[in-house]
Amino acid sequence: MSTALPTIPVLHAEWIKIRSLRGTLTALTSVLVATAGIQTLTAAAIGTAEAGSMGSDPLLAAYYGINFGQIAAIAFGASAFSAEFHNGALRTTLTAVPDRTRFYLSKISMVALLVFLVGEVTGFVTFVAGQQFMGQYAIDLGAPGTVRAIVGSGVYLTLMALFAAGLTAVLRSGAAVLSLLIPFVLMVSFIVGEAAGGFAQFMPDRAGQMVMRIEAHGDLGPWTGLGVLALWAGAAVTAGWIAIRRRNA
Amino acid sequence: MNEIEIRELTREYGTTRAVDHLTFDVLPGRVTGFLGPNGAGKSTTMRLLLGLDRPTSGTATIGGHRYTDFTDPLYHVGALLDAQAAHGGRTARDHLLALAVSNRIPTRRVDEVLERAGMAAAARRRVKTFSLGMRQRLGIAAALLGDPGVLLLDEPTNGLDPEGIIWIRELMRELATEGRTVLVSSHLMGETALLADHLVVLGRGKLLADMSMKDFIDAHSTARTRMRTTDPIRLRATLAREGLELVDAGDGVWTVEGIPAVQLGSLAAREGIPMLELADERPSLEQAYLGLTAEHAQFTSARP
Numbered sequence: 159m160s161t162a163l164p165t166i167p168v169l170h171a172e173w174i175k176i177r178s179l180r181g182t183l184t185a186l187t188s189v190l191v192a193t194a195g196i197q198t199l200t201a202a203a204i205g206t207a208e209a210g211s212m213g214s215d216p217l218l219a220a221y222y223g224i225n226f227g228q229i230a231a232i233a234f235g236a237s238a239f240s241a242e243f244h245n246g247a248l249r250t251t252l253t254a255v256p257d258r259t260r261f262y263l264s265k266i267s268m269v270a271l272l273v274f275l276v277g278e279v280t281g282f283v284t285f286v287a288g289q290q291f292m293g294q295y296a297i298d299l300g301a302p303g304t305v306r307a308i309v310g311s312g313v314y315l316t317l318m319a320l321f322a323a324g325l326t327a328v329l330r331s332g333a334a335v336l337s338l339l340i341p342f343v344l345m346v347s348f349i350v351g352e353a354a355g356g357f358a359q360f361m362p363d364r365a366g367q368m369v370m371r372i373e374a375h376g377d378l379g380p381w382t383g384l385g386v387l388a389l390w391a392g393a394a395v396t397a398g399w400i401a402i403r404r405r406n407a
Numbered sequence: 408m409n410e411i412e413i414r415e416l417t418r419e420y421g422t423t424r425a426v427d428h429l430t431f432d433v434l435p436g437r438v439t440g441f442l443g444p445n446g447a448g449k450s451t452t453m454r455l456l457l458g459l460d461r462p463t464s465g466t467a468t469i470g471g472h473r474y475t476d477f478t479d480p481l482y483h484v485g486a487l488l489d490a491q492a493a494h495g496g497r498t499a500r501d502h503l504l505a506l507a508v509s510n511r512i513p514t515r516r517v518d519e520v521l522e523r524a525g526m527a528a529a530a531r532r533r534v535k536t537f538s539l540g541m542r543q544r545l546g547i548a549a550a551l552l553g554d555p556g557v558l559l560l561d562e563p564t565n566g567l568d569p570e571g572i573i574w575i576r577e578l579m580r581e582l583a584t585e586g587r588t589v590l591v592s593s594h595l596m597g598e599t600a601l602l603a604d605h606l607v608v609l610g611r612g613k614l615l616a617d618m619s620m621k622d623f624i625d626a627h628s629t630a631r632t633r634m635r636t637t638d639p640i641r642l643r644a645t646l647a648r649e650g651l652e653l654v655d656a657g658d659g660v661w662t663v664e665g666i667p668a669v670q671l672g673s674l675a676a677r678e679g680i681p682m683l684e685l686a687d688e689r690p691s692l693e694q695a696y697l698g699l700t701a702e703h704a705q706f707t708s709a710r711p
Binding site: 169171172174253254256 | 475
């Protein structure tokens with residue numbers, strides 16, 4: 159099985175494929191721009207209005223922008239994979255890298271690595287920049303849970319991108335995945351609202367966002383919540399792997 | 408080591424057999440034409456060779472290896488499957504660069520193959536701005552990246568302009584002369600006749616012929632002689648005595664089967680029949696191909 163692991167040349171090729179597509183690269187940079195940008199603008203506008211104006215959980219409120227940044231992460235994960243289903247590009251890819259597991263793991267690894275790097279920067283920049291405008295309600299960088307939220311938010315974005323990438327490999331269409339996931343992450347939180355408990359707390363976005371909360375909310379803790387999202391992402395990535403291995407290209 | 412070996416290769420999709428117990432070899436040093444009507448199994452065979460599809464039974468190997476066992480396959484095999492197989496948003500150069508890098512091929516090869524395919528000027532343009540002919544050239548550039556000993560080209564002349572067709576014809580000749588194995592599928596007889604030294608013909612997934620171009624034409628067509636004469640009536644009578652039939656081909660041209668021009672000329676001279684024009688008609692690959700498919704009537708009459 160070790161022969162199917164990613165190799166440096168194949169990883170390098172996957173990096174070239176990602177950086178050479180304008181839309182995919184834009185989605186990746188949008189993770190940082192949307193999360194930190196919207197966070198900063200919102201904080202500047204209403205951050206000091208009253209306590210809890212950006213959300214009842216002050217730490218999660220420091221990541222209000224991630225509701226938008228995660229859409230960019232989903233778009234990045236989906237478009238990095240859907241590029242293989244344009245014009246039969248996958249056939250060309252598989253003639254160069256006939257080991258489908260190696261190809262798949264390489265692409266997944268490159269997607270994960272890039273979102274993780276951008277995500278960690280995003281986690282830090284979003285927190286620091288957003289808190290500049292919070293006045294008396296600002297959270298200190300050393301406050302409990304802060305470092306966990308910064309690191310965790312980057313992991314959260316990475317897992318959301320992988321969730322989308324795996325689903326795209328199954329559905330073979332980026333558009334299908336986006337039209338499925340974006341309403342899903344936007345609507346579920348909106349409809350269910352802040353209500354704790356129930357099945358909704360196990361939804362990928364709700365569970366994963368536990369890592370950015372300071373106060374307990376429902377049955378999941380910060381890391382167990384992120385773990386639930388990891389299970390979702392892991393299931394999607396596994397399903398994508400099976401689809402890529404089995405289907406004819 | 409560049410030999411393609413197809414052994415008892417079978418691929419079923421549901422109840423239909425796209426490829427049915429195929430066995431043949433493709434040898435280096437010559438261009439092998441891969442012929443058959445659409446749906447005969449040419450593309451499926453190529454996809455099975457490249458590991459893009461799995462055979463129901465049998466094997467397809469290159470130099471004794473299954474394609475999927477190659478670590479850096481582009482050094483061994485170059486393939487052009489369809490001209491569309493590149494993402495439209497990438498530049499030609501980035502498309503080739505990703506392929507080269509994945510197989511540890513030096514990046515200078517990218518510029519070399521772009522040059523060889525006549526695409527150097529379009530290297531930094533996005534693939535979606537390309538004409539079909541340019542996409543074919545890009546696909547051929549990709550096939551040449553690793554300087555492979557085996558080339559598999561599926562309908563490479565599709566969409567090429569006359570200049571491009573001559574270019575690819577010469578390129579394939581060159582590659583075969585260099586000792587490479589070249590397998591070219593086509594459904595265009597005229598094109599294949601000019602390209603190939605050897606033929607593999609499929610019909611409904613089965614092997615119909617595997618022989619040299621010359622043997623194929625000789626075996627599946629009848630030699631004819633064409634002529635003009637001022638006295639067709641006497642000529643007809645003379646030929647009838649020999650058991651031959653004169654056929655009116657229109658425009659004062661007559662043809663006869665079963666007697667070469669050399670013999671017919673001396674026969675006419677002996678009889679004192681004036682001949683204005685006399686030549687052996689070279690049977691074409693197309694005639695031979697149609698002759699073959701007529702022999703396998705089930706392939707032409709019982710289409711699904």
